[in-house]
Amino acid sequence: MKNLPELKLGIVAVSRDCFPMSLSEGRRKAVVAEYSKKGTIYECPVVIESEVDMQKALKDIENAKCNALVVYLGNFGPETPETLIAKYFDGPVMVVAAAEETGDNLIQGRGDAYCGMLNASYNLKLRNVKAYIPEYPVGDAGDIANMIEEFVPVAKAIIGLNNLKIISFGPRPQDFLACNAPIKQLYNLGVEIEENSELDLFEAFNKHAGDERIPTVVQSMEAELSTGNMKPEILPKLAQYEITLLDWIEEHKGSREYVAIASKCWPAFQTQFGFVPCYVNSRLTAMGIPVSCEVDIYGALSEFIGTVVSNDTVTLLDINNTVPADMYESEIKGKYDYTLKDTFMGFHCGNTAAGKLSFCSMKYQLIMARSLPEEVTQGTLEGDIIPGDITFFRLQSTADAKLRGYIAHGEVLPVATRSFGGIGVFAIPEMGRFYRHVLIEGNYPHHGAVAFGHFGKALYEVFKYIGVEVEEIGFNQPKSMLYKTENPFE
Template sequence: MQNIPVVKMGIISVSRGCFPIELSEMRRHNVAKAYGADLYECPICVETELDAKKAVEDVKAAGVDALVVFLGNFGPETPETMIADMFDGPLMYTCAAEGDGDLMNGRGDAYCGMLNASYNLGLRGKKVYIPEYPCGTAEEVAQQIREFVPVATALVGLKGLKIFAFGPRPNDFLACNAPIKALYDLGVAVEEHSELDLLVAYNKHKDDPRIPAKVEEMAAELGNENPYAGVLPRLAQYELTLEDWMKDNLGCSKYAAFANKCWPAFQTEFGFVPCYVNSRFTGRGIPISCEVDIYGALSEYIGLCVSNAPVTLLDINNSVPAQIYNEDIKGKCDYRLNETFMGFHCG
């Protein structure tokens, strides 16, 4: 399963009427050339509100998921920020540094325009990605776009994400009990069930004909010194249960993560701990957090989108004893005692 989006990036250049449009078009083309073929270059340079509408329609038709608005010169404040109203996806705003062309007749004042664009976006209440220094040569802007891609991937992914949660969040774990409205604000779907629902689904997979092949796969992965041989059929049954649940209940969402109950009743009722299966899912890019930690699952999924690598959670568990610090850390790493901690997770 492809559990994170493959984002198609696009770029729209803008131009203020009192500056030559050719300057902005040339600079946009230089950025596209420096970035490479994966960046869609919109042929419409925006000077007016109607240009903005046409340009957004063009990039949508091209399948663009995330967009760069590039000020090749000062830029038209209203049309360029209207793009943020019209494009429903991650947006980055940046501008051209001087130097591409004649410094007398080819001056663009884009840096000044970027300040005004930022203020106008604030007036419109729009949240966009603005690089730390939103100005650069073609190569520098291309690098800014590359750094924007992981951010855009996470934002697009969250709008297509469904988090399946099994079990009430554990008593006296307030850190796992944050209100989930903030997830809905991000566009994340949350589907909550009792762990009894999970147990019923698990029991329905008893004697599933796919279990032997799954056991064989797990055994090959664990190797000769396999401490879980006796429990592998149950682990395989559980893994198939989660796979089928995800397939059958994803609905309108595109991507999935889980936040599942894992203790204390899980061990007695299911007859095993789920950590190994959780790890296998996470290794395939489908995060499963423990303790019905919905925000933990969200964090893991964001980390997956940003890094394109498996992500898990590690507790800041306890402080490092001074004796261990003095023997193993001091003088070897540039950390003070109170800057260290011991990390732990049960899985």
């Protein structure tokens, strides 16, 4: 996959001047040795005791081209310098602290970092400095190495957002305020937005007629679709469209390194372009360039975060329809530990990548073909979504530009959908209550991003780091935990 940040991680130790510097230095070396079993990390040789040390360390880290930093309290640590380096470092920062190693060395070998971590967090807040602090941020070398490993996807997501441009082609379809996107929060996150007309895209597409690269892209599509290539006659147009989008990205990303697209797909798209863009959207998403449909800007943003955190292809689906009771009784009940209300079908016309489908066929879009000639609705990728663990999530700005999000772990069940589109039978524990008291109560749109695996812990930390208030991060609460709006008199 391309379009993803590459992490250059660094670690710097801090030391309070009334503690032995060698304590922090030795503990830092032990952490680096442990983390080196998992990945690569740059070890800053400067131990920070003072503001002057902080400047030296910052210069050293910048020269090493680090874009994420671990500030390690090997002992109590100096409150001002350790928070200033977090302030001036241009990238995500994690702050962690050392545990004591042995009961046989609690005089000269006691570092008091447990205490120092409290002062560090207090000073970060005083200075309005963001930092990632793990759930339990104190440990030995092995523990800290594990914490750094968990910091990696969070750091990559923050770096990605700070260098992201969302390219949209609109306006949104009529009667589709569900994808309304107040862009103020994008700027607050450091994300750029380029909003274009559908006509601009159409012009660019027409200029790519006869492009010499089309046959090569057609061959790639044929290989991917194999026996699922039900509409081979439309492949040249789809290839032309794919090339158009990729060229647009290169010509328009400007100073930004990463791109996501929020694209138009109806109502006039199919009649003017002569196809639907679903399959092409799926191919770009599999490349690491998320493409949301229906000009869903925050859907594209969510997909990008999920792609970076999971390092894998994601998709965007409608939280669409219920599982019929007879289907639940015959294929789910007694086989899986879910109630009927825990299940639903996630669906979209055909934007889920082929690699995330159990089987696929590229054909026409049934819903559109109900009111349009079938030949202009070709280009959708259909199939049942692969079973396995998933994370359903979304980051959204409300109408008053307040940032909020939700995250839920669940799975796609190995149950045939008997339906059309890119679709799967999903199960999320307590989905019925989550649907009512988070999704409906929170006024979320019907689109949700899907990452293939359980990534809720990292996504939750990303949401917190970028400024979503914890009370605005919804999740599927267990029965024992009432939602604020839930009626206690069942």
